[in-house]
Amino acid sequence: MIEDLSDDEARRALPLKWEDPDTVPAWVAEMDFRQAEPITQALVDAVRDGALGYPPHADELGSSFADFAHRHWDWSVPAEASVPTGGVIAGVRLALEVLCPPGPVVVPLPCYPPFRDVVEVTGREVVGVTVDPDSEPAALDLGQVEAAFAAGARTFLLCNPHNPLGRVPSRAELGALADLARAYDVRVITDEIHGPLVLSGATFTPYLTVDERAVLVTSPSKSFNMPAVHGAQLVVLDPDDQKALRSVPIPAQNTWSALGVVAGTAAWRDGDAWLAALLSRLSVQREVLEELVADRLPRARMRRLEATYLAWLDLRAYGVADPAAAALDQGARVAPGHDYQPGLDGHVRINVATSPDRLEHVVNALARAVMG
Template sequence: MTSTGLIRDFTDEEARRALVLKWGTQDPDVLPAWVAEMDYALAPPVAEALQRAAAQGITGYPAHSSGGPLGAALAGFAARHFDWPVDPEQVLATVDVTAGVRIALEALSDHGPMVLPTPAYHPQFGIAGLSGRETWELPLDPDAGQATLDLDRLDDLFSRGARTLLLTQPHNPLGHVYTRAELEAIRDVVVRHGARVISDEVHAPLVLPGASHVPYLALEGTADHAVTVTAASKAFNTPGLRCAQLVTADPAARDRLLAEPMCRNNSWSPLGEVAAVAAYTEGDEWLASLVERLDRQRGLLTSQLRQQLPLARMRPLEATYLAWLDLRGYGHDDPATLALDKGRLHVEAGDRYQPGLTGHVRVNIATSPERLVEIVRRLAVTVDA
């Protein structure tokens, strides 16, 4: 396996041991490129912090409060990377991003439908229902070059009674980074209807060269209607440590979140807090190396698709390590199943992210260059047979 700067690739054996879901559940002949985990060793500052915490026995209940070392660490990271002034006391821990979205929806939003732009991260489809709300989809054009929201349709959904927009930015699975102008236009529609935004920004540290992340709460006129949910988990490969963050800019919203019953939000991990603090305070150099690696992987994927799958169309990959491929040119409704059955390649089917959408797959490129070449080869020999 190769390396880029501080990034070390797992061997297959290491990956099967460390990535229990992504690799450990697969048959030995299957190459996994599906769930959003990276085939890279843990950032040394995070690994060292966890080792120290385990040696000190930090395995008890976490404190149910805002601010603290976690709030200070996230505020420093936001200032350095996004020029976003975050009040550390407005940062609260939660178990993961999906749980954080649900808590924000139940504690802060008026009762009414939640708008979900699709394709969408598939666990998001069930969040509103758990809160007794409907999910109203806002489909994005699969043939459009970018993942820009249809503001007229958004306006119509709010006019018909929707009360919350779940905005995933950077977008998963389309890899789009919303511009300031796009976000301001969305804000204006939301404000006109007195609605609310929950902004899932877990992929924000993974914006690739050529784009810049603008936090929704960094926009003027958003403090009174928005909450951000984020985590170090995607950028630093620590989802199993279970610690995301809710960020508000309104003390009243923060207090409402803190007042939620412990049974709704008491399950994050103190080791997750340790890892997040280390990532946010000591992980910049490793993260820069990661973004460099992912940028190279993006270029390699583009060239391999051109050579091996010339009819494939890829959304501009501006962020994340998750490529969204349109394979309809090859005439298969379900290329993901075909790839698994015939090519022993596990990618995710597009209809998981937008029910009824055929011919699309999501491919995880956070692996070694050698594996990425093999991923495209296996995909090509199955869909272009």
């Protein structure tokens, strides 16, 4: 069911990821797989019907997400809790501007780089709390979090599961964060775009199930490989919050795409079989990477990937500050660790959602880059 794209197909389908003809790309979070047939069908039907008008006020995104959440996570979330938006980061910006007080925002580091940008774009200050690169598991330091809250931060930006660490926090950890958030009247914005991408061995907890005041921002765009359709949703349980988000003026909301709603609804409603096949394939890719790293980069450290298709590799033992830059010269593009945590040397993020051959090429290139 998971169809690999050839190089030529991938260049057409994923032009940003594949823009450099001289490197095998394992950087941006897109998968070298053809999208799920129900999504293709829904989009083709919509375009054939000429459904290129403005998106309607009422749509099925909320109910299809609610059904998905119930099937996958045994979570009952009302359909009306979902408010469509154009993208996850656009949704985080809305959440900050509409539902959060001004003032500093706590962001665990390393983080998906636009987390820092979106906080700054809204005129707020990032307070980084650092996940120790040597900690096992890569858990939040709640002492640092509490210190940031005690110093005045009233907003926390969570990534659950975590990109780039590939980790799924336990319900107990999320509950402890929720307790702190309640104690300090902190609003948690939780980006759960990687929620459906939890691999065998880990269990995903929607953060809203431990903290009803949180703002969830999600999209099927990552799990179903379709950022081009520009569709995401905010999910808030309080009717006043829903109303506040729905009444944002168009120039501030940046609107969303009718085709994003079509594709998103199809993904949440009809994508289960494809998603199950994808997760099996990603588990295989995880093993391929583990074997390659053990064999070609024996001094590297890598925690087991629990979710996402983005592996975080610690290459500090090789003493190369920027292994991603060195790998470019060897024909592979991976994401540099310092993009996720300024000043952090010796780390890279590798996208494993590709063919085993390409993954081998990437690991070999990294090995040449750090060992000469």
